[in-house]
Amino acid sequence: MNLESSLEILNRQRTELWRQLNALGDFRQGTLASQYRKCGKPGCHCAEDGDVGHGPRWVVTRSVGRKTRSQSIPAAAVEATQAEVAEYHRFRALTRELTEVSSRICEERLKHGAPETPEKRGRWSKRSKPRRSRN
Numbered sequence: 001m002n003l004e005s006s007l008e009i010l011n012r013q014r015t016e017l018w019r020q021l022n023a024l025g026d027f028r029q030g031t032l033a034s035q036y037r038k039c040g041k042p043g044c045h046c047a048e049d050g051d052v053g054h055g056p057r058w059v060v061t062r063s064v065g066r067k068t069r070s071q072s073i074p075a076a077a078v079e080a081t082q083a084e085v086a087e088y089h090r091f092r093a094l095t096r097e098l099t100e101v102s103s104r105i106c107e108e109r110l111k112h113g114a115p116e117t118p119e120k121r122g123r124w125s126k127r128s129k130p131r132r133s134r135n
Contacts, residue, residue: 010105017098024094027087030062032073060085 034056046053058073
């Protein structure tokens with residue numbers, strides 16, 4: 001395959017990935033999980049063997065820096081939060097794919113001795129004379 005056709009294919013793929021990224025809705029990083037807890041009162045149903053406890057309590061957990069952050073989610077917002085987390089995973093997959101396609105475009109251009117990007121051709125020309133120092 002020649003440079004033009006392979007670059008055209010890769011550029012179409014890149015354009016399609018940008019379109020998909022642009023169409024993403026709101027997203028939320030993290031993991032949504034339900035939690036159950038035992039209150040510790042001896043007469044409560046949760047104190048019985050085999051009882052899961054009180055709940056579910058919904059929590060989104062994510063890593064920020066080196067710390068884990070958790071946020072409680074109301075039961076009414078669980079479905080929307082699941083969709084937001086799924087959209088985040090879609091965002092991550094698209095950006096990985098975009099990175100791969102962009103790297104392949106750069107490799108093709110290097111392999112065939114083409115300029116790095118067509119937009120930058122001629123933007124920075126080499127100086128015909130070196131600059132003189134101001135000593």
